[in-house]
Amino acid sequence: MTQIQSDTETKILDAAKKIFIQKGLEGARMQEIADEAKINKSLLHYYFRSKERLFSAVFKFAISRFIPKIERVFDSKIAISAKIELIVEQYISLLLKNQFVPIFILHEINRHPDRLVELMTSAGIKPKLIVSQIDEEIKKGNLKPISAQNLILNVISLCVFPFAARPLMQRLFFENNRKAFNDLMASRKKEVSEFIIRAIKA
Amino acid sequence: MTQIQSDTETKILDAAKKIFIQKGLEGARMQEIADEAKINKSLLHYYFRSKERLFSAVFKFAISRFIPKIERVFDSKIAISAKIELIVEQYISLLLKNQFVPIFILHEINRHPDRLVELMTSAGIKPKLIVSQIDEEIKKGNLKPISAQNLILNVISLCVFPFAARPLMQRLFFENNRKAFNDLMASRKKEVSEFIIRAIKA
């Protein structure tokens, strides 16, 4: 049984993900992460040197998992409406399993926007490809004229925002019943695609 | 010239709004707020007793300014499409002037959802009124069948999310040019209304 990472390192990373993603960089305590990993506090420094570096590992993990998703779908050759359907379905499914990640990323990119620069260039994201693809479809008359940036923003907004605002929405609509909220999110996979398609089809 | 609040108290509150809204409860430093207000650190405690209480004042201000906006429009008697147009226009205008507030509120309601309970009940928000109003319009055949919760979520998502994700979007689309991003947001007032109307009109 070869092990790529030491068991302890994995335990630390898992614990750090849980705590940092829920509480943010400043809100998290090293002691809390150690407790969650059921190891000693000083081991955190042995493996990751500093809080900053441990956080950085968690942030990279979260970003890598959520940002590139859209690119891959847009590289395929299917029709634009099918692409949107796919993106919405995949994204909401992913979010249902990682409910705290959106607000974590949003908060951290607002606090430390500089962290994004290196990550995005190294990830090789090229939004201009998507933009030109949408413009193409409009020219062909398959889509209502809409700025590509607005359309992309709309798709992401409709998928991500409800999870970022979950505590509020869950209370507004469902007396804080989590299952009811999740059911609504599941129903959104279909509803959001249809909503968007109706809005953009020529 | 009668003064409702002492000049110092106002200065502190203004400084606290600026710092807390940008950095969050844990990210903000009392010293920083004092510097911003150009007063001594201990005066913060003299006027507000603790960091927690000072933060609470800022949070209440932010919530009261952003949450009730929707209610008032829905109380009026105009057609649903006009209502949506009004809400979108007002909300995006408000957000353009308060760009840091969305992520501040979203982060804090995730960190401390309990803070919301008292605030929402005291604000007297009744989402069920809006829900029944939308259901009514669907029954009359003016709207495509859509769950009212999903429609409300869509409207709020399309308005608020871009501001919460501003650092990312500004870099993705505009090489970090703030004015270009703000111009896109201004254009969204019209584009988002039209997008929604096309998606829901029967």
Added chain:
DNA sequence: GTCTATATTGTGATAGAC
């Protein structure tokens, strides 16, 4: 009401035994 000085606690980080 406003300041300086200080108390008190919390927290990231390190030293050193095993």
Added chain:
DNA sequence: GTCTATCACAATATAGAC
């Protein structure tokens, strides 16, 4: 590699003079 003990400093909060 893992632990205990401890350091160093940052940050909230308070005491007390003016």
